[in-house]
Amino acid sequence: MSSPDLSKFAATSGTSGTPRIVFEDVEKRFGKNVVLNGLGFEVAKGERVTLIGPSGSGKTTILRLLMTLEELSGGYIYVDGEPLTHKKADNGKRTALRPKEVALIRRRIGMVFQQFNLFPNMSVIENIIEAPVHVLGQSKEEARSKAQSLLDQVGLGDRGDEHPTRLSGGQQQRVAIARALAMEPEILLLDEVTSALDPELVGDVLGVLRDVANTTDITMLLVTHEMQFARDVSHRVMMFDEGHIIEESAPDAMFSNPQHERTKKFLQAIL
Amino acid sequence: MAELFTVPAGVISTVQANWQQLLGGLKITVELSVFGGALAFVIAVVLGLAAMTRFAVLRMISRIIVEFFRGTSLVVQLFFLVFVTPVVFGWGSHPLVFAFVALGLNYGAYGSEVVRGALTAVPKEQWECTTALSMPWVTKIRRIIWPQAWALMLPGLNSLMVMLVKGTAIALFIGLLDLTSVSDNLQKQGAERFTVYGISFVLYYLLAMAFSAFLRRIEVRAQRRLGLKPTKTDTNRATAGALA
Structure with missing residues (x-):
């Protein structure tokens, strides 16, 4: 696939030096089930980080917390140094931000889901322009x-007026990527975006994401089982187990020379 | 063939003698159905949406109204409106208006459950997507969720509408000359009972089917807009909904 020019969607705001994303002492519980506990990490501007680990290790929860689809049970998340959902008040107390404040920061974040989730009541191009307009x-x-131009870039320039259900899964997912990019996000969250696709459709979707990675400086957090893809596009890989980062390194080191026993086992099982 | 369909002479004469009154009764019944149904729809939407907001107070108010109007007798509600509100609150009005309001509130309460159910039935992923695109609540409901819920709520609203058409017969209790009331008066005046009530049956049926067919067309259009093939017939679903 050619590499179209996506650079105009590149992120620009924020002061350099401040990390794009900070997780500080993050805790997430579902009822009694503690998924994340005391989790902390940072992601630099323009960095692309892949989260790997067995299912239930909290990877997807991390993306969903960033997208504010889940409520944070404890701790803080910062985007460009600004609190996302909770802040430390002057007296040190943890206080929730108002929905309006949350919405302002959230606008910098986009997400692509496993199940495309295009809006069935709209054509392909209407799906993409809906949020930019409204x-x-x-x-x-x-x-x-x-x-x-986004549709052209994802190779679906002639399908704009069609109904989403007339597209294949891979095509729907490329539309979903275009839809997320249309909001000009600084951060793009990719949650197992190829897991629901037939194998022969995976390549096109990954191709589009490679282009986005190569031509923009959008910060990306990926949860994926496509290890070759993770290796090619990410700067860093974090291995999760039971809500903790047990190992992190550059992709080459992680995949060719994992240190932790759990990582070795995990990689053996999926490679 | 002709003798199979011979109409007894009594039927024809009954119709000839009373068609104007029957037509007048039908008119009131149609008015009650249209305006009562319209008011019920508005109330159903307002209460159904209120039940889905993040404001607990709104949710609670919606809940209380729904429980009250679903849980108490429609006839008593109507009597209360007609005989108590003018005395206690000084709200005098034409009985027809009271009947609209009673039908609207009662069926609106039922309808709000249909609306709420349909909104809830829109896949969670669609709601999450609207959050991921940072849509404000009004935008996400108006542009994304409602159009999908609309197709889901129409079968339920359809069966409620059929019930409302028949439910307009409560007008009899407050002296409105609707179809039921007229039929009853005619038989009291000596008209042949079989014919009078038979005609009443047919007219209610035709009226209910007309509303049902109209709503069914809207439903098919709504489904088509979602790229769905319309399901064959909703008689069964509507019946199930009505009995539920």
Whole structure:
């Protein structure tokens, strides 16, 4: 696949030096079940980080916490140095931000889901322009022309007027990627975006994501089982087990020379 | 063939003598159905959406209203409106208006459960997607969730509408000359009972089916917009919904 110019969607705001994402002492419980406990890590601007680990290790929860789809049970998440959902008040007390404040920061984050989740009540191009028009306040014409160039870039330039259900899973997922990019996010969360696809459709989707990785400086957090892809696009791999990072390193080191016993076992099982 | 369908002479004369009154009764019944149904729909939407907000107070108010109007007798509600509110609150009005309001509140309470159920039935992933695209609540409901819920709620609203059409017969209790009331008066005046009530049956049936067919068309359109093939017939589902 050619590499189209996606650079105009590159993220720009924020002061350099501040990490794009900070997890500080993050805790997430579902009832009595503690998924994350005392988790802390940072992601630099433009960094692409892959989260690996067995299912139930908390990877997806991390993405969902960032997207504010789950409520944080404890601790803090910062985006560009600003609190996402909770802040430390002057007296040191942990206080929840108002929904309006959360919405402001959340706008910098985009997410692509395992199950594409295109809106069935709209055509492909309407799916893409919906949020730019109604959230960012772009004019329909402006949003439409941007959406068209995004569709061209994901190789679906001629399918804009079709109904999403007429597209294959791989094509739907590429539309979902275009839809997330149309919001010009600084952070893109990819939650097992190829897991629901037939094997022969995976390549096109990964191709599109490679282009995004190569031509933008969007910060990415990926949860994936496509280890070759993780190796190619990510700067860093974090291995999770039971809600903790048990090992992290550059992808080459992680995949060719894992240190931790649990990582070795995990990689053996899936490679 | 002709003798199979011979109409007894009594039926024809009964119709000839009373068609104007029957038509007048039908008119009131249609009015009650249309305006009562419209008010019920508005109330159902408002209460159904209120039940889905993040404001606990709104959810609670919606719950109380729904439970009250579902859990008490429609006839008593109507009597209360007609005989108590004018005295206690000084709200006098035409009995027809009271009947609209009673039907609207009662069926609106039932309808709100259909609306809420449909909103809840829109896949969680669709809601999450609207969050991931940072859509404000009104936008996500209006643009994404409602159009999908709409197709889901129409079968339920359809069967409620059929019930409402028949339920308009409560007008009899407050002296409105609706179809039931007219039929009853006619038989009291000596008209042949079989014919009078038979005609009433047919007219209610035709009216209910007309509303049902109309709503069914809207449902098919809503489904088509979602890229779904319309299901064959909803008679069974509607019946099940009505009995539920």
